Amino acid sequence: QSGDQSTKADKGKIIGIEPGAGIMIHTEEAIDTYGLDYTLVSSSSAGMASELTKAIKEEKWIVVTGWTPHWMFARYDLKYLDDPKGVYGGEEYIGTLARKDLKADKPGLYSILERFNWKAEDMESVMLSIEEGKKDTEAAQEWIDNNQETVSGWIGDIIGDGEKVSVGYVLWDSEIASTNVLKIVLEKAGFNVKISAVDAGPLYQAVADGDVDCTISAWLPATQASYYEKYEDDLVLVRKNLEGAKVGLVVPSYVTINSIDELNS
Ligand code: PBE
Known part of the structure; x- marks a missing residue:
């Protein structure tokens, strides 16, 4: 694996958007349901996107609250983390x-x-x-x-x-x-x-x-x-x-995990 030289400290955060967005409510629920060792950082949609851009430039570990349609999927190589417990709903x-x-x-x-x-x-x-x-x-x-x-x-x-x-x-x-x-x-x-x-x-x-x-x-x-x-x-x-x-947790493709289940590992 290339990049991803980030520390555990970077890993303890999920970069969110405006408090009150549905995705923020569900991410708090996901932290609970999956027992994640993470805190949800609120920001803004623009702030989340610029954090993501910065992290990708340095190939750093990052997890953001993401959704489709969004330009970021056209711009960057990203993936949704699987949500086996269905916290974010489906389509x-x-x-x-x-x-x-x-x-x-x-x-x-x-x-x-x-x-x-x-x-x-x-x-x-x-x-x-x-x-x-x-x-x-x-x-x-x-x-x-x-x-x-x-x-x-x-x-x-x-x-x-x-x-x-x-x-x-x-x-x-x-x-x-x-x-x-x-x-x-x-x-x-x-x-x-x-x-x-x-x-x-x-x-x-x-x-x-x-x-x-x-x-x-x-x-x-x-x-x-x-x-x-x-x-x-x-x-x-x-x-x-x-x-x-679609709504969920999104990571750059170079982040090796594939499921919310694996976030603590
Ligand atoms: N979103 C984008 C909103 C809806 C549009 C996923 C950030 C939300 O309520 O979470």
């Missing part, structure tokens, strides 16, 4: 949530949300161009320019006529990509769109309370189950907008 989808009265209040908007869905590779391409230096809005616009037929299909015959729309999201790379795309789609349809970034818990609460109209940032059924269960009576799951998502 995830990304869902669209709306406040309860949205369909009645803004049927045009709601019908676009009922149609909006795309593939992992679409989201990943927007994420990658942001990672490569494009502004969020430029990357989103570029994807829209390359996918005009799809976008026209989502919009259909809806005319927003300046109606205000508020969309909540969290500053995860995946949701920065999707929410900026949705914003431009809705603007193309004639809506007056405001996007607001909050944490995961407050996001569910904002949809449930009707403080925002909707979000396309719900990772289910496992990742954000605790939030969904808390608020599900007060919101509507409009549809799955992306299938084949």
Whole structure:
């Protein structure tokens, strides 16, 4: 084996993201369930990615909380650690949530949300161009320019006529990509769109309370189950907008272990 000259001290940490993310809740659970001799370090999505980049440059041991779609899998040679106890769930989808009265209040908007869905590779391409230096809005616009037929299909015959729309999201790379795309789609349809970034818990609460109209940032059924269960009576799951998502612990391929079970060894 080449690199990986790290010490046990490096090994005692899992590099996480924003506290409150579903993946953080499940990682605490994984530490418990597998009896891991590790602490979860909270950070931000950007912070996690830069720690990963640094470690890979020096071929050091690192474990991060990771998810797919994400640009990091296009950039680096990475693998998920097997999760034999199923703490992170299996295949995830990304869902669209709306406040309860949205369909009645803004049927045009709601019908676009009922149609909006795309593939992992679409989201990943927007994420990658942001990672490569494009502004969020430029990357989103570029994807829209390359996918005009799809976008026209989502919009259909809806005319927003300046109606205000508020969309909540969290500053995860995946949701920065999707929410900026949705914003431009809705603007193309004639809506007056405001996007607001909050944490995961407050996001569910904002949809449930009707403080925002909707979000396309719900990772289910496992990742954000605790939030969904808390608020599900007060919101509507409009549809799955992306299938084949995944969440778990991720290491560079040069890290020799393959399973969460082996983290203590
Ligand atoms: N994530 C990315 C989120 C959903 C999107 C996996 C970091 C989470 O709640 O953990």
